[in-house]
Amino acid sequence: MTGRVLSLHRWPVKSMGGEQVDALRIDARGAGGDRTHAVVDEHKGAPRRLTAREAPRLLAWHAAYDVPGDALDPAAPPEPTLTGPDGTRWAWADPALPAAVETDLGWGGRVLALCRDTAGQQDLADSLLITFEATRADAERELGRPLDLRRFRPNLHVELDAPAWAELVWEGRALRVGDTVLELLHPCVRCVIPTRDPDSQDRWPALLKWLHARHETVFGINARATGPATLRVGDPVTLR
Secondary structure, eight states, X not given: OXXXXXXXXXXXXXXXXXXXXXXXXXXXXXXXXXXXXXXXEEETTEEEEOOTTTOGGGGGOEEEOSSOTTTOOTTSOOOOEEEOTTSOEEETTOTXXXXXXXXXXXXXXXXXXXXXXXXXXXXXXXOEEEEEHHHHXXXXXXXXXXXXXXXXXXXXXXXXXXXXXXXXXXXXXXXXXXXXXXXXXXXXEOOSGGGBOTTTOOBOHHHHHHHHHHHTTEEEEEEEESSOEEEETTOEEEEO
């Protein structure tokens, strides 16, 4: 089975809007700069990295790096620039940023902090998320309404001459992407975050119910890099 990379994505701040890039450096940590920053509060006496599950309004913020994807060193990602819902741009190091996020979230006076971890803060450590156009298009057809890929926050979106949902049984196989190989781990079980519109944050609970009833609550597959590489849009893809 062969195809090509349709798009590449990195998400500098966990649960905030991210950016689409033409190239993406990867290594054992995953995609360079992906989820290396997070907003943190205190929950039951311990720090907690906030996600759109607890604070859907995070999706209204966007984060980006001032470095092209093929130039960003995964071992030393820069600090991102954030854009708030009102269009205000914030440097990550701006001391006023935590209070601005807290106010926008309506976080009830709970103090927020910012966390940076160059190892990445994915739900599954040291991983990439791959989604497939055949599956996205089939889901869109079955649901009868547009299905924005940003709901699922992938790193790679791939066009492959395989049937929709075929990736559900690819655990243990591999994808060759350009000159590198990605080990396929297991399909990605989804939580409520994809039910939130990435622009309006409106809920669409029927999406998760449908995924649960029809497709084992999964969308996309987790993968792991076998070594450092640079991926590019248009790279050939082969299932091994």
